[in-house]
Amino acid sequence: MKTNSTSIETSRIAQxxxxxxxxxxxxNQNQFQYASGELSQILRDIAxxxxxxxxxxxKAGLIDIMGAVGSTNMAGDQQQKLDVLANIRFTRALAKGGEVAALISEESETYVDLNNDGKYVIAIDPLDGSSNxxxxxxxxxxFSVYRRKSPAGLPIQEEDILQKGSEQVAAGYILYGSSTMLVYTTGYGVNGFTYEPSLGEYFLSHPDMQMPDNGKIYSINEGLSNSFDTSVKEYLNDCKEKAFTARYIGSLVADFHRNLLKGGIYIYPPTAKDPKGKLRLMYECNALAFVAEQAGGKASDGRGGRILDIQPTGLHQRTPFFVGSKHMVEHAERFA
Known part of the structure; x- marks a missing residue:
């Protein structure tokens, strides 16, 4: 039977x-217990x-916004020009939206008081992996979204800022890659949206994302392996004996996103240089841990401690980070 190629192409175009x-x-606003439109506005502002x-x-390669600015941020990383630009863009958007009272950013020494009556606090890494x-x-x-605890209109309190990850009301990330994706959760599963630049809109492309329970990918900077503790080295040897695949991009969002789709584990353990880990709890680990758990995965400190249960004591607090497919993270913890 001869196939009508024109009809096939037409059906593809018309999908x-x-x-x-x-x-x-x-x-889906009614899924949120404070369904008054505020959280929806925050997500729109972030988008x-x-x-x-x-x-x-x-357009970074066409104009002078590549490279470093010659200073370091609070995490000790060299600031890139795009770090500064992204921080300005997100701060302005969230300030104008009026729903956010305070902003915690990797690029700021302390929290930014947005001087409004907003009911939410945002923790954000404006541009993760920007050196790439x-x-x-x-x-x-x-990004992470928290509901402030003190009454709106009063000065921001420490209890508003230093909240556990388990108190997040929304979290997610944007991946700027071969296509741009926004992935987020409000505690009712994880959904991914792909940006269509000709229309200027994000469209649902990955509904109800689920992380496989197991995988064969491990993501870690093995260049630091001489300073890993014995338990991490033993786990890596176990991965190699099972002929797992090593994949490490060096952009946390990109490594996490691949493992979310394909199954795998991302590890940034303690090292001699960073004995408490390198990644920041408030604006990196909490958000991705929330997304991972909502997708059926797991996030821990590598020793059985749930990331979302850690009580932060500082804005730029660090933590070891093991995140990914549930069974892979649990297996890695057994070596501790």
């Missing part, structure tokens, strides 16, 4: 696309800022 992000948020950052990332922009490698944005 429906997923819901636009705004419509999806509106349709808007990400579109601006996406534009600047895509110079070599055209995927980078990302990571």
């Amino acid at each position: 429906p696309i997923g819901s636009a992000l705004d419509r999806f948020i509106k349709n 808007l800022a990400s579109k601006v950052v996406n534009r600047e990332v895509n 922009i110079d070599v055209n490698v995927s980078i990302g944005t990571i």
Whole structure:
């Protein structure tokens, strides 16, 4: 039987696309216990800022916004020009939205008081892995949303800022790669949206994302292996004996996203240089741990401690981070 190639091509072109992000948020707003539109507005503000950052990332090689600015941020990393630009974009968008009272950012020494009556606090890494922009490698944005505890209108309190990850009401990330994706959760599963630049909209492309319980990918900077403790070295040897695949991009969002889709584990353990780990609890680990758990995965400190149960004592607190497929993380913990 002869196939009509024209009809096949027409059917492909006519395939429906997923819901636009705004419509999806509106349709699912009732899942959120404080369903008064505020959280929806925050997600829209984050999406808007990400579109601006996406534009600047895509033209980075054409104008002078690549490279370092000559200073370091509070995490001790050399600030890139795009770090500063992304921080400005997200801060402005969230300040103008009016729903966010305070912002915790990797690029700021202390929290930023946005001087409004907002009911939420945002923790954000505006541009994770930004040094990779110079070599055209995927980078990302990571964000956490908390509901402030003190009454709106009063000065921000420490209890508003230093909340456990388990108290997040929403979290997610934006991946700027071969396509740009926004992935988020409000505690009712994980959904991914792909940016369509000609329309300027995010569309649902990955509904109800589930991380495989197991995988064969391990992501770790093995260049630091001489300073890993014995338990981590033994786990890595176990991975190699099982012929697992090593994949390490060096952009946390990109490594996490691949393992979310394909199954795997990401590890940043304590090292001689960073005995408490390198990754920051408040604006890197908590968000991705929330997403991982909502997708059926797991996130721990490598010794059985749940990331989302850690009580932060500082804005830039670090922690060891083991995140990914549930059975892989549990197996890694057995070596501790």
